[in-house]
Amino acid sequence: MGQSVRNGAQVSAASDGKAPRTARGERTLRKILDAARGEFGERGFADSSIVAITQRAGVALGTFYTYFDSKEAVFRALVQDMSSQVRDRVAPAMEGATGFFDGERRALAAFLRFAREHRDVYRIIDEAEFVEHAAYREHYETTAIRIAARFAAARDKGEIAADLSDEDLEILAWADMGANVFVGLRFSVWASTDPDHVAEVTNRLLTKGLAR
Amino acid sequence: MGQSVRNGAQVSAASDGKAPRTARGERTLRKILDAARGEFGERGFADSSIVAITQRAGVALGTFYTYFDSKEAVFRALVQDMSSQVRDRVAPAMEGATGFFDGERRALAAFLRFAREHRDVYRIIDEAEFVEHAAYREHYETTAIRIAARFAAARDKGEIAADLSDEDLEILAWADMGANVFVGLRFSVWASTDPDHVAEVTNRLLTKGLAR
Numbered sequence: 414m415g416q417s418v419r420n421g422a423q424v425s426a427a428s429d430g431k432a433p434r435t436a437r438g439e440r441t442l443r444k445i446l447d448a449a450r451g452e453f454g455e456r457g458f459a460d461s462s463i464v465a466i467t468q469r470a471g472v473a474l475g476t477f478y479t480y481f482d483s484k485e486a487v488f489r490a491l492v493q494d495m496s497s498q499v500r501d502r503v504a505p506a507m508e509g510a511t512g513f514f515d516g517e518r519r520a521l522a523a524f525l526r527f528a529r530e531h532r533d534v535y536r537i538i539d540e541a542e543f544v545e546h547a548a549y550r551e552h553y554e555t556t557a558i559r560i561a562a563r564f565a566a567a568r569d570k571g572e573i574a575a576d577l578s579d580e581d582l583e584i585l586a587w588a589d590m591g592a593n594v595f596v597g598l599r600f601s602v603w604a605s606t607d608p609d610h611v612a613e614v615t616n617r618l619l620t621k622g623l624a625r
Numbered sequence: 626m627g628q629s630v631r632n633g634a635q636v637s638a639a640s641d642g643k644a645p646r647t648a649r650g651e652r653t654l655r656k657i658l659d660a661a662r663g664e665f666g667e668r669g670f671a672d673s674s675i676v677a678i679t680q681r682a683g684v685a686l687g688t689f690y691t692y693f694d695s696k697e698a699v700f701r702a703l704v705q706d707m708s709s710q711v712r713d714r715v716a717p718a719m720e721g722a723t724g725f726f727d728g729e730r731r732a733l734a735a736f737l738r739f740a741r742e743h744r745d746v747y748r749i750i751d752e753a754e755f756v757e758h759a760a761y762r763e764h765y766e767t768t769a770i771r772i773a774a775r776f777a778a779a780r781d782k783g784e785i786a787a788d789l790s791d792e793d794l795e796i797l798a799w800a801d802m803g804a805n806v807f808v809g810l811r812f813s814v815w816a817s818t819d820p821d822h823v824a825e826v827t828n829r830l831l832t833k834g835l836a837r
Contacts, residue, residue: 588804595803614796622830
C-alpha cells in the first residue's frame with residue numbers, strides 16, 4: 414500500500430508544495446489517506462469532515478493542513494491513491510503468466526480480490542464523478558491506456574489477432590475495463606463469488622474474442 | 626418515450642396511489658419526468674428543487690404533488706423511466722436481426738445512439754447509486770437479467786456454445802453490460818464516435834467469445 418507513495422506518487426498525493434520530505438512524513442500521509450478512505454467510504458463526501466478524518470488517523474488538525482489544502486484535495490488524492498493501489502495489486506499478479514490471456518485472467522482475479530477486500534473503492538471512485546470529475550476521468554483513462562498497451566504488445570508479439578488496429582484496441586480496452594468493473598461490482602462488492610471462477614468465465618470473452 | 630407510461634409503467638412512475646387516470650394526466654406526468662431529467666441532469670440531485678422542476682414542466686406546484694410525494698420519489702421514478710426508455714429503444718432495434726450476434730450488435734448500436742442523444746442518462750443513473758441505491762441496483766439487475774435471458778435463448782437454439790451454464794451466462798451478461806456501459810461513456814458521452822463502428826468492434830468479444 415505504501416508502494417505508490419515510495420515510488421514518487423507523493424508528488425500528486427499531497428497538495429502542491431506539501432509533499433512529505435521524510436519517511437515519517439510519508440507514514441503520516443499514508444495514515445491520513447487510509448483514514449480518508451474509511452471516512453469517505455462510509456459517509457460519502459458531503460457528510461465527511463476533515464476533523465473526522467484527523468480523528469480516525471490520530472493526527473492533529475494542523476497536521477492535515479501540512480499535507481492537504483482542503484477536503485476536495487484529500488478526496489482527489491485518495492482517488493489517485495486507490496487507482497495506484499489497484500495498479501500495484503494487479504501488476505505483480507501478472508508476473509509468471511504463461512502468456513497474454515493467462516496474464517489477463519490473473520489480472521482480473523487480482524482485481525476481484527482487491528474489490529472484495531476494499532468494497533469502498535467503488536463508492537469512492539463512483540462519487541468522484543460528481544465531486545472531482547477530472548480525477549474520475551483520469552482514473553479510467555489511465556487504466557484504459559494501460560490495458561490497450563498490453564493488448565498492443567500482445568498483438569505485436571503475435572499472441573492475438575494481427576488485424577486489430579490501435580483504434581480497435583482502444584475500444585476493446587474500454588469494453589474489457591467495463592466488463593471487469595461490472596463483474597467486480599456484482600460478484601465481489603454485492604456478493605462474494607470465487608474470484609478465480611468469475612475471472613475464468615469472464616476471460617472467455619477476451620480469450621476467444623481476441624484470438625488469432 | 627410515452628411507451629413505458631402507456632404500457633402500464635405508470636404504476637411505478639407516480640408515487641403510490643397517485644397514478645394518472647386519464648390520457649391528459651399521463652401527458653402531465655410525462656412533462657414532469659422530462660423536466661426532472663433536465664433539472665437533475667444539469668444540476669445534480671442536491672441542487673435540484675421541486676419548484677424548478679415544475680417551472681421547467683410548466684405545471685403548478687400542486688400538480689407535482691398530485692403525482693409525487695417528494696424529490697426522492699420523482700428521482701426514483703426518473704431512474705425507472707430512463708431504464709424503461711433504454712429498453713424500449715433497444716428492443717425494436719433487434720427486430721429483423723439475422724441471428725443472435727447480429728441482434729446483440731444492433732442492440733449495442735441502438736444503446737450507443739441513445740447515450741449520445743441523452744448524455745444526462747449516465748449522470749442520473751450514476752447519481753442514483755448515492756441518492757436511491759435500490760433503484761440503481763434494480764436498473765442494473767433488471768438489465769443483466771434481460772441480457773442473460775437472451776444469451777440463454779441463443780444457447781438453447783444452438784446459436785452459441787452449449788457448454789455455458791446459466792451461472793456462466795449471468796457472469797457473461799454482467800461483463801457484456803459493463804462493456805456496453807463503458808464504451809457508451811467513452812465513445813458516446815465523452816466523444817461522439819460512430820456508434821455502428823464501436824458496436825462492431827465491441828461485438829467481436831461476444832461473437833467469438835460465445836461462439837460454438
